[in-house]
Amino acid sequence: MTAYTPLSELGEFGLIKLIKDKVELRNSSTIKGIGDDAAVIEPSEKQIVVSSDMLLEGIHFDLAFCPLKHVGYKAVAVNVSDIAAMNATPTQITVNIALGARYTVEAVEELYEGIRLACENYNVDLVGGDTTSSRTGLIISITAIGEVAKGEAVLRSGAKENDLICVTGDLGAAYLGLQILEREKQAFLANPEMQPELDEKQYIIGRQLRPEARMDVIHDLKERDIKPTSMIDVSDGLASELFHICAQSGVGATIFKDNLPADEQMLEAALEFNLDPITCILNGGEDYELLFTVALSDYDKVKNHPDISIIGKITDKSEGINLANKHGQSFPLQAQGWKHF
């Protein structure tokens, strides 16, 4: 039987020490990490990019089915994903956490094990943050810092008419993974004896619980000498992100329905839940893939990439944002995204 230690036994400074002792620094730009009023970073000739996201228990994750280690990993990954979407390399993060009274030292260790693992995988240094108590559940607020050579940052505003619209991986799976987890939670609450059969859903559940930032694609694009003209990560849903790119670039877009990348498990789950798979792909969100545009002249460089789908083209603004089917019919695209309020 595992012994559990209440946080009060450790105290705030004990907790900070516990976190600090497990931190390894990997980046030469990290001059001073945890343990002072602020971290010190030396980006030398580079520009730095900064992004920040907050995840709340009960809003962004449900501890009924999301292990704390995955919560920690995901909190880092979604921030790294924003850095990736700038065509930058993540270097440091700060982590602020608020913990409810029911949290034990072991729970916090599990959370930070996920954070540590993500730092290792993305080669990022945890350099600071804040720990405090919460009257409700767990709150994690992460700020990620990355570096990029001057002129190499890719904004949302650079898409030009005739550019190709590309997306990495497949879409909609994270949303359907969440539907399955929610259903299993309800089934478990109704009958705690029931054992869920989730083997055939592992991929889509994994997409929800432990998404990855596509730093692999960022490195790969660099190797292939492709610089996207615009880029954004898919957190709210493909349609919503495309609207951001079009609005900020002052362009329109046509997406080809048949080119949208879908995973087999996602399609089966959509059928099971009686959901339109195209809607899941367009509006599902939380896939953390990269949506980007490249110049038409880069077509040969991207066309055979196993992990990149060419899903459409940038048009003149006056044409609007449309979804086209194989019969050449075109319909205006709707962006749902997430409504927080």
Added chain:
Amino acid sequence: MTAYTPLSELGEFGLIKLIKDKVELRNSSTIKGIGDDAAVIEPSEKQIVVSSDMLLEGIHFDLAFCPLKHVGYKAVAVNVSDIAAMNATPTQITVNIALGARYTVEAVEELYEGIRLACENYNVDLVGGDTTSSRTGLIISITAIGEVAKGEAVLRSGAKENDLICVTGDLGAAYLGLQILEREKQAFLANPEMQPELDEKQYIIGRQLRPEARMDVIHDLKERDIKPTSMIDVSDGLASELFHICAQSGVGATIFKDNLPADEQMLEAALEFNLDPITCILNGGEDYELLFTVALSDYDKVKNHPDISIIGKITDKSEGINLANKHGQSFPLQAQGWKHF
């Protein structure tokens, strides 16, 4: 009568636009602010410092007596204070907020008015962040970025034997301001007709509700060519911060009780609450003054500064951390700080 607009009418993107439209950029290092996956910053030859803090309603502030504008101002000021404590100049912040369902657009505008005012006063650019919903109250997580010339950052670890221990302003007032506000809240709850008489307490209440980061002192030290050997800001309390400096510098310290800076209103309030004023000064916290050490050779430069008190000296580690009275008697100092868990 003021009309109130529910946040749901505005939506997340409407809220982001509302925030973005009021932002002014002041620093040439801010290349790209709000509106992309990450902000882009170009610190040129400088090092950057990064600090992050989270404030929760019901834990760090009480909206019963703390206006939202002050909450916004304070959230920025406490982060800027950490940047100041590194001997750095703040340049950018990111702001993550989570809002409960009862918040109106007008309330969010008031909060951001405080943030905007602090950005103006400290010459800081709001460059990004995240807005989300909360099942409970307001949560604000801010990351502040600053710049400092290479080699000029002041850490907690540089104090040397015989250094002078200095502190800015006066201490203990923020803590007593909080006691008064808590008492008036209870009195109001017991009898809503009662009008509090707070005119004579304005200074100490202001110290609690709207603290300032001592960037003025940082600029002043630079002008006088004083570089502290170690520095920290007083958030948890003087004693607790002194313990950090001594632990990280591997030294001891003696504080002279009679040199501790106290404000008249604070002393009166301590009497009123039957609290030992020295305990309030040593452990009160939230004053956001700067505690720093300077070489003995800088004595002439600091001795007549109107806003700096020389409160002690650094000793060998073996002597421990002590409080000395005018009769030469010395007692080991206790650090209480804040217990979050």
